[in-house]
Amino acid sequence: MALKHKTPMLDELMKGPWPSFVTDIKRVAERKPQCDDILGLMELSYKDREGHWKHGGIVGVFGYGGGVIGRYCDRPDLFPNVAHFHTMRVNQPASKFYKTDVLRKLCDIWEEKGSGLFNFHGSTGDIILLGTTTDQLEAIFYELTHELGMDLGGSGSNMRTPEGCVGRARCEWSCLDTQDIVYDITMRYQDELHRPAFPYKFKFKVSGCPNDCVAAIARADCSIIGTWRDKIRIDQEAVRAYVGGELVPHGGADGPEKRPLDIQAEVIDKCPTKCMEWDGKNLKIWDEDCVRCMHCINIMPRALRPGEDVGATILVGSKAPILEGAQLSSVIIPFMKMEPPYEEFHEFVGKMWDWWMEHGKNRERLGELIQRLGMREFLRATDVKPDPRMVNTPRYNPYIFYDPDDVPGGWSRDPKAYRERHQP
């Protein structure tokens, strides 16, 4: 079947060594008119240098307020097959492990009832089904839940689909059961995930160690990052093997060649707190000075491992720029054990959300609310005691918001007594 739309500009993107989405979509466009039209629409955007999608309308499945994003093309006259082209977000299994049978079934459902286009995966982690019509939403939802045991993810002002790194499933550094924590949050807060009741979106991300492979510290309202409180485990023999050139440094990340590791220049001098020393035979680490940056462990993975008293550092508030500017998450709880049933964590989440829902303005992320009302208010609401680990430095401005409870007698004064001591 010849395609309806000529796409000379997009065709330029069929060239080159990187996989081409144009080539991929074209082969499906042979049998699916939506794909033909979306290529035509994209070509028009390439010509106009402007997008051609209207604002989303309110569409969804019964009983949910999120998971479906309405999308309508602004040139239905030219591209009728993508006039209605809604997105469905499907909650991915934690860490995105799959078996092919479930993927094949998903493809069959999506070939029949949608465009056949996916984002594998969206930025937050969901499988994105890209393009279907309103009348197919319930049928797709039914088949997702019944055939695949899958459910929709989050969108709008709700908890967004939580995500974590590969964790203990395939990483020796993970200090957390990242999948289990993600699953616990996802299942415990299904209502918050599916029915928007928040001021704005709320994201959880879980990384097993401070390397932070899911970028939790930059893009989660609540970042859960694995860490340890005891000592880095050292295999001195393996350290000597790195220095002697018997092991490949950095786990082969700089190339597979064995070479003697310059332990002074490549490890010790790069340590942010200079908490290590090499005497030519043994590596000494002053763990009380270690800030657990992971560099030495990254460079000598066969010799060094995180400690065994593991848990999480809980940080909050990171977000992209809209509205008050980009923020990184800030330390709130330096260490939490994070073991099932995660009661301490749930309690913290409950207090955090209560405060945010009470005080947050429409479309105000948690990090912005903390900026507006102050960290003290947040700590008070969540019953967390101040800790020097929460700041880079103590304040350097003297404008402190004292509370009447902080001062003997509160804020009541005795003007008469004052004036007896001081003439006006």
Added chain:
Amino acid sequence: MPFDPNDIMKDRLTDIGPPKYDKFFPPIVKENYGKWKYHEILEPGVLLHVSETGAKLYSVRVGTARLVTVDYIREVCDIADKYCDGYLRWTTRNNIEFLITDESKLRPLIEDLKSRGNWFPIGGTGASITNIVHTQGWIHCHTPATDSSGIVKAVMDELFEYFGSHKLPAQVRIALACCLNMCGAVHCSDIAILGVHRKPPFIEHERVQNVCEIPLVIASCPTAAIKPKKVGEYKSIEINEARCMFCGNCYTMCPALPIADQDGDGIAIWVGGKVSNSRVPPMFSKLAIPYLPNEPPRWPSTVKAVKKIVEIYASDARRYERIGEWINRIGWERFFEKTGFEFRHEHIDDYRLAMTTWRTTTQFKF
């Protein structure tokens, strides 16, 4: 029971959540969960994980376009069925990892992947440029200032040699967001490609009161540039254009304020961010080039700028230095000197916290 469109409540399942994570774990992962001892990257794109039990798991990582079809996923399934007993996973950065326990299948898998044209590039490990995380762009987003998938394709074509090799001083993470909403959260990337607007929205007065909540539109503006205004018979708004910083938030709230513009919109390039805590704390990406035009289909100015940053970094940085660490060592004055990028007023911050970025020392380089 099959779905009954006339009775959607029949047998309805809701709030079941995703499949439990271990449902799709290969047996070796189930057996060695939490027991992994060390890993080694055998060659670019090929990882070996060794367990305390001695078990070995090989992962072959391939880049994807992220925007893919059912045909592509089915082909991926064919490969995983043939070599991996049907087990595979995706990474956070849109790569696929084929998981292998039988070492004898490793070479045949790699040869098979290489034989399938440009569909399955192997790489993305270690000191490489791995896949670009990105947003939707013109294929499906309603607020984009630029495209996504096409730019990613053009940039990765040009940087292809760095995907399948380990020749950089450290990993380089590139991210693309097609507007300031940044659903790709690109603000902590080694190199960020960001869609930007440069013209204030225009107001369709006759539509505003029908399609927008005016108080929400007013509240949405971070610089308080929007006020209510009666225009003839219409309840509408006015915009103090001098205060507009082109965030597009008002358009998100009100479709009667189109901000996209074929000549106003384009791309800004940011550098030096990171999220890992390794050596130095996480850092934001900082502005390198305020504006490049949208140039479909092959985006030459953007591709050239990104490549220039990568090449200068590759030749100048020390081992293990991320782009941000390299720039902090040489200084921003040297970065602009070495790249030849013009330093302009746009580079000096004038929003909240701006003064924390101004230089308050006499220490600088001539």
